[in-house]
Amino acid sequence: MPNLVRLSPESTREAKEGPLFRSVHGVGGQQADVAAARNLLANAGVKGHDGAPLTEAMAFGLAGGVGFLYGVFEYDGTPTMTIVGRNRSMPDSFLEPLFDLAGVEVRISVTSGPAKTRRELDRLLDEEAPAICTVGAGWLD
Incomplete structure (x- = not known):
């Protein structure tokens, strides 16, 4: 049985120190990349046709x-069978049409290792620039 821990709002770091990233207002979702x-x-x-932020379903x-x-x-x-339920099988290429249709310019930075990735991500976070960081499964131990 999974354990569930609930924190009171007063006990969270955010309540004590303020948000970690002042410009971020929404988190969560059903599919990590989308x-x-x-x-x-x-x-x-970015807003949808109704003037509200895109839903995750609309983004998908x-x-x-x-x-x-x-x-x-x-x-x-390698697993002997793969089943994919999207129109593209690779996560990064799956998101390209979303950014194109949203009119968002995306800069993709591919790094050669964890240290360089960390420096680049730290730089973006210091600038409070929006960023998505993906990690190849081969780098996970």
Whole structure:
């Protein structure tokens, strides 16, 4: 059974010190990559056709929405079957149409290792620039 811990508002770091990033107002979501992109757009002031921030469902649809891929692979150490329920199988390329349709210019920075990535991310956070950081599974231990 999972443990659930609830903090009173007074006990959180944010209540004591203020928000970690003053410019960020929305977090959370159902799908990590789409939610991150949707939250980034909402914090940048991007609005939908109704004048409200995009919903996560609208962001998913603008990114291309539902598709289907069924792949069988025969590589050592790789799962033998993959099922994808999006119109593109790779997360980064899935979000490209969303940013294009939202009229947002995206700068993609691919780094060669964790130290360089950390420096770049720290720089962006110091500038309070919106950023999404993705990590290849090969870097996770």
